[in-house]
Amino acid sequence: MESLRTDAADYHLVSRSVPIPTPSFRAVLRAADAPRTVWSAPGEAAVVGSGAAATLTADGADRFDAIREAAEALFASGDVHAGTEAARPRLFGGFAFHADSADGPPWEDFPGARFVFPRVQVTWTGGTPDAADAAADSDRGAWLTVNAVGPDVDAADVEARLDAERERVESLSDDSERGPPGVTDRRRTTAREDWRAGVETAVERIRSGDLRKVVLAQALEVDLDDDLSLPDVLSRLGEAYPDCYRFLVEPEPSADRPQTSFFGATPERLVSVRGRTVETDALAGTTGRGETPAEDEWLAQELARDEKNVHEHELVAETVEDQLAPFAASVSAGPRRIKRLATVQHLWTPITATLASDEHVLSLAEALHPTPAVGGLPPEAALETIRETEPFDRGWYAAPVGWIDAAGYGTFAVALRSAVAREDTATLFAGVGIVADSDPDREWDEVQLKYRPILDELEADGA
Numbered sequence: 001m002e003s004l005r006t007d008a009a010d011y012h013l014v015s016r017s018v019p020i021p022t023p024s025f026r027a028v029l030r031a032a033d034a035p036r037t038v039w040s041a042p043g044e045a046a047v048v049g050s051g052a053a054a055t056l057t058a059d060g061a062d063r064f065d066a067i068r069e070a071a072e073a074l075f076a077s078g079d080v081h082a083g084t085e086a087a088r089p090r091l092f093g094g095f096a097f098h099a100d101s102a103d104g105p106p107w108e109d110f111p112g113a114r115f116v117f118p119r120v121q122v123t124w125t126g127g128t129p130d131a132a133d134a135a136a137d138s139d140r141g142a143w144l145t146v147n148a149v150g151p152d153v154d155a156a157d158v159e160a161r162l163d164a165e166r167e168r169v170e171s172l173s174d175d176s177e178r179g180p181p182g183v184t185d186r187r188r189t190t191a192r193e194d195w196r197a198g199v200e201t202a203v204e205r206i207r208s209g210d211l212r213k214v215v216l217a218q219a220l221e222v223d224l225d226d227d228l229s230l231p232d233v234l235s236r237l238g239e240a241y242p243d244c245y246r247f248l249v250e251p252e253p254s255a256d257r258p259q260t261s262f263f264g265a266t267p268e269r270l271v272s273v274r275g276r277t278v279e280t281d282a283l284a285g286t287t288g289r290g291e292t293p294a295e296d297e298w299l300a301q302e303l304a305r306d307e308k309n310v311h312e313h314e315l316v317a318e319t320v321e322d323q324l325a326p327f328a329a330s331v332s333a334g335p336r337r338i339k340r341l342a343t344v345q346h347l348w349t350p351i352t353a354t355l356a357s358d359e360h361v362l363s364l365a366e367a368l369h370p371t372p373a374v375g376g377l378p379p380e381a382a383l384e385t386i387r388e389t390e391p392f393d394r395g396w397y398a399a400p401v402g403w404i405d406a407a408g409y410g411t412f413a414v415a416l417r418s419a420v421a422r423e424d425t426a427t428l429f430a431g432v433g434i435v436a437d438s439d440p441d442r443e444w445d446e447v448q449l450k451y452r453p454i455l456d457e458l459e460a461d462g463a
């Protein structure tokens with residue numbers, strides 16, 4: 001495994017891919033070695049990575065630039081036979097929310113930025129076969145890729161490894177599914193009284209005029225009855241949340257601690273760049289799901305008419321458009337609509353821009369993060385309020401996770417509806433946008449609703 005720095009010279013990258021019969025997502029992930037990678041996004045190929053042929057890490061305020069430079073150095077050295085665009089070399093990873101991320105538990109093994117070039121990768125070109133909305137059968141295909149990076153890697157060795165891996169993947173069988181482990185204990189970072197006090201202080205700041213919106217989050221630490229089986233959890237999240245961005249990020253296994261895993265199924269895209277086309281989402285404003293289609297519709301209409309939620313949403317949409325403007329020849333926002341997920345409904349405005357010149361996806365991710373959907377406005381005052389109020393480190397929660405390629409294209413999601421798992425414990429994160437007329441108890445309930453996607457995968461039969 002090579003760890004590249006920005007000054008890395010004389011590295012050589014070799015990547016070889018072959019088409020394979022479509023394997024089961026769960027079986028491939030079960031057989032993968034740490035650090036494991038999962039990426040699956042609506043309309044994109046799904047990926048499971050096993051191990052790391054190279055790892056790029058960076059810290060601090062210039063971590064976006066540092067990763068871009070290291071990625072350019074890595075990709076510049078490529079000897080690539082990908083066979084299909086979806087299997088071309090890509091780096092998967094993400095960033096910490098704050099530039100000066102702390103390293104307290106559960107984030108000890110997560111630097112300010114970390115990207116992995118998987119050692120072995122399976123790519124499902126039409127999404128994974130167990131995602132409910134995966135593409136039609138005819139669009140589905142799977143590829144196996146073996147990568148190597150180093151001063152003297154040999155293409156023949158990589159090809160031999162590809163043959164061996166192919167035999168291994170083709171012999172995988174999709175063994176039985178493990179259900180949710182069950183929750184035996186839970187600890188909140190934020191008691192109800194502290195939450196009320198935090199929201200009230202934020203509301204006062206907003207009313208006094210030095211803040212317009214701030215997103216405050218909580219964390220929930222749970223003990224499980226058994227170790228968490230991420231292949232099962234991520235497979236079920238794919239079925240329940242086909243419109244979401246599913247991810248799994250793992251740091252290197254550390255000698256001092258058991259493996260830590262950060263995973264989730266988030267509805268929010270931060271940005272995607274292909275050529276000069278940029279796509280992003282303003283997603284803010286939340287309500288629950290109804291028991292019946294009529295109740296669902298009623299809740300959606302009430303959300304769309306609710307002044308507080310519409311205000312909270314519009315601040316995000318306007319800011320995202322403003323943040324894109326310096327890069328763009330044109331920006332257009334679609335009509336506001338509802339994104340309906342299994343557990344919640346959100347106000348959603350899709351936004352598209354055409355770039356004025358070629359830009360790396362990381363430049364856009366840096367410009368947009370954190371949007372007021374997870375930070376606030378103005379950004380500095382919001383970040384200060386978050387630091388003063390939240391009694392825990394956000395780590396990678398609500399920060400960009402995704403991929404980049406050699407052309408500087410990529411997709412990043414905002415790491416929401418997520419948790420960090422380590423053996424039989426997990427820490428879940430969820431937040432809400434606070435504006436002038438926020439009610440602490442209603443915001444509390446909304447946080448609990450946003451734990452549901454992950455909590456449903458941990459609790460045995462709702463227990």
Ligand SMILES: C=C(O[C@@H]1C=C(C(=O)O)C=C[C@H]1O)C(=O)O
Pocket residue numbers: 215217268283284285286346373374398416417429430431432433450
């Ligand atoms: C902060 C979260 O979600 C964000 C906040 C929302 C809101 O306040 O309505 C809605 C979607 C997300 O942009 C979260 O899920 O933790």
